[in-house]
Amino acid sequence: MKNNERFDVLSTKSEKSGVSGVVESLLRRFRTVGFILLLSPIALIYVFCMGLAFSPGVMLFQWVQELTAHSHTILKGISLGFSMALGWVMYGLSIIFIVPTVNKLLPLKVAPLRASWFSLSVIPWYYHNALTYLVRYTFLDFITPTPLNILFFKMMGMKIGKGSMINTSNVSDPCLIEIGDYVTIGGSATMMAHYGMKGILIIDKLVIKDKATIGLKASLFGDVVVGEGATIKPNDVLLPKTRIPDREKDAA
Template sequence: MKNNEQFDVLSTKSEKAGIAGLLESQLRRFRTLGFVLLLSPIALIYVLCMGLAFSPGVMLFQWVQETTSHSHIVIKGISLGLSMALGWVMYGLSIIFIVPTMNKLLPLKLAPHRASWYSLSVVPWYYHNALTYLVRYTFLDFITPTPLNILFFKMMGMKIGKGSMINTSNISDPCLIEIGDYVTIGGSATMMAHYGMKGILIIDKLVIKDKATIGLKASLFGDVIVGSGATVRPNDVLLPKTRVPDREQEAA
């Protein structure tokens, strides 16, 4: 990523060559329509992921419905209600595996870079976060903090060391976040490996080293490094390019 690279964010011409350049130029010329066309497959991906995740619950509900078809209305109602509730839990346990699988299958890989918002290179960023948010806004809060939310973020590409605890679901760009060993992420902290400025999207890694502590509701952006043993206080905001130094461990 070239830090000194300049962009004309109002330009409708692409710097790329060939078909990619032609496509990107059309995207910048017809911005709304272009992004609708490029991102509309996300809706189909949502339908596929959610449909597969709901399937076990639907099958359970149908089985209970058939089994209790001749039962008393009270027994039938309770049985169907319990099957619906269990079906929702089955959805959640399914979606945390289905979404990372879809993320791996998509031929779109997110990497640190900077570009105009209206560039082909930012499309993987949209897709990766769209998949992350599907789980975040439908189930993730209910398994935070547990080993299951750690497992989900690992499957989405986040590097997480041993003994670390993540007590938040407010996470974007998990594949570009690195967390060391014995790190504690406080409740409702926000972490994202990107930021925007002057019409440009900058995507860069967020690194939290061993034994660091991130306080309640702190906010961390891309291009931030938190040193080993350091503490970020509750509600602190670490802007891009912030470097929190290592903290020497006190002698026992």
């Protein structure tokens, strides 16, 4: 859909043709039920990813339990406690690889778009972010910033140049974020390649060029370009369509 094209976000009729148009029209007419049906597989995907990631820890716990079955209560408790703690670490190291693999296997590709929230074209976006948040809210903070969080974001499709550091887990739409070489992302900064307005979801790339610095708790949205060597101050907000020139921040 073109940026200057207007449409009724409350319309129950799809602009698409064929089967996809029928499905989307039903989705818009029965929004709550429709989205439950289309997004409910996310719950099954969560169960699969988390179950697989927990499996090494569960096996370790069972092994320690059998090994200490006839040990003193104190020794047994300490051993099982350590096995549970190590099992959680094993979960985290597993989930950061399992989720990107599932993300790649899903036949859903996120691309820049401008559409109603209630349309089939936004479904891949929901799934991609749901998977990202699974890792974000269960383990990612504990490996930020390390090479492991960089690796996770790369596997989720984010383009990250050499020598860059991301000191935040507040990231959405990683597959549409591009970070150049030697970029520093400050702690608790928020990066997302989307925004919403007037009932419309807009998904567009967020680009941060070489040697830029993003300050603590700054917020960057979709359709933003930060120039080479630019510095964004802590708590700054870069709204959509913002263009920061190279090496300096232009307030205008």
